[in-house]
Amino acid sequence: MVVISDILVQLGQMTLVLLLAPLLTGVVRKVKARLLRRKGASIFQPYRDLLRLLRKEVVLAENASWLFRVTPYITFAAIWVAAALVPTFATGLQFNWSADLIAIVALLGSARFFLALAGMDVGTSFGGIGSSREVMIAALAEPAMLLMVFCVALIAGSTQLSTVATFMASSEVGLRVSLGMAMIALIMVALAENARIPVDNPATHLELTMVHEAMILEYSGRHLAMIEFGAFLKLLLYISLIICVFFPWQITTEGAGPLSYLVSVAAYILKLAVASFLLAVFETATAKVRVFRVPEFLGAALMLGLLGTLLRFVSRSF
Numbered sequence: 001m002v003v004i005s006d007i008l009v010q011l012g013q014m015t016l017v018l019l020l021a022p023l024l025t026g027v028v029r030k031v032k033a034r035l036l037r038r039k040g041a042s043i044f045q046p047y048r049d050l051l052r053l054l055r056k057e058v059v060l061a062e063n064a065s066w067l068f069r070v071t072p073y074i075t076f077a078a079i080w081v082a083a084a085l086v087p088t089f090a091t092g093l094q095f096n097w098s099a100d101l102i103a104i105v106a107l108l109g110s111a112r113f114f115l116a117l118a119g120m121d122v123g124t125s126f127g128g129i130g131s132s133r134e135v136m137i138a139a140l141a142e143p144a145m146l147l148m149v150f151c152v153a154l155i156a157g158s159t160q161l162s163t164v165a166t167f168m169a170s171s172e173v174g175l176r177v178s179l180g181m182a183m184i185a186l187i188m189v190a191l192a193e194n195a196r197i198p199v200d201n202p203a204t205h206l207e208l209t210m211v212h213e214a215m216i217l218e219y220s221g222r223h224l225a226m227i228e229f230g231a232f233l234k235l236l237l238y239i240s241l242i243i244c245v246f247f248p249w250q251i252t253t254e255g256a257g258p259l260s261y262l263v264s265v266a267a268y269i270l271k272l273a274v275a276s277f278l279l280a281v282f283e284t285a286t287a288k289v290r291v292f293r294v295p296e297f298l299g300a301a302l303m304l305g306l307l308g309t310l311l312r313f314v315s316r317s318f
Helices: 002-035 045-055 066-085 101-121 125-156 161-168 177-193 221-246 258-285 291-314
Strands: none
Touching: 002 045, 002 066, 002 221, 002 258, 045 221, 066 101, 066 221, 101 125, 101 161, 101 221, 125 161, 125 177, 125 291, 161 221, 177 221, 177 291, 221 258
16 A cells, blocks of 8 residues: 555656646746746746647658657656656655666766757758757766765765755754855756756757757657657756755655645745746846857856865865
């Protein structure tokens, strides 16, 4: 009976992230539009866009290989599995044994690897430019992410997310400089990995500046829908990761009652709403940097992750 209950909670978590991912993007777009004194599209517009793309016919380039066709499904599956590993509203889920920060970095890296290959598969100039820029960003973002993981793991004593969330929710953590540096580094990596301002602008298609959009220009129909859905899930994943590691309040534990789960889900949705509002405010107040300035931005994240890790080694109180 306990196993069935755990499986149901895990399935509920996986379904919840699927349902909330497009809504999160819709809320960010709506808030940005309102801040710019525009009416903006409905917060449910991403759902309509996905349905519209699913109904459209797939158009493939003549020289597209099997890799180009399977990449949307591989990237979506990898990101969804990674999102399923993050304790969003409860710890001790069925996949808890594999909910490791390094495993999540590996899953996201594999998704990016296949997407970069698919961008070059049809041989267009835009695809090549987008893939090369994506790999350049990944070469700096992944080390910064791993240093953040090491910093958090040194403090919590584990890279397993349920253990990290339980430790961070305890009173023995307190305010630590190293944790603050790790959190800022993770936020900067999240902005870069999700092609958000100041690294990229998802609302424009300027060939001189776009990164992620250049890789997927040749996709259409259900293939594009899977890639867009994966991008929505990735944004939700990073925000959930920040919430789980640094703001794990009201995350319930294994074996709690239905009321406790409902309160945790409500708290998780509230945290997502606050994060989406802050993201919209930040993107409205910030300009996109030029492509050759992106290494400086991610270099700062790398240094913050490194300093946080070194501070932990130098003094346990930090």
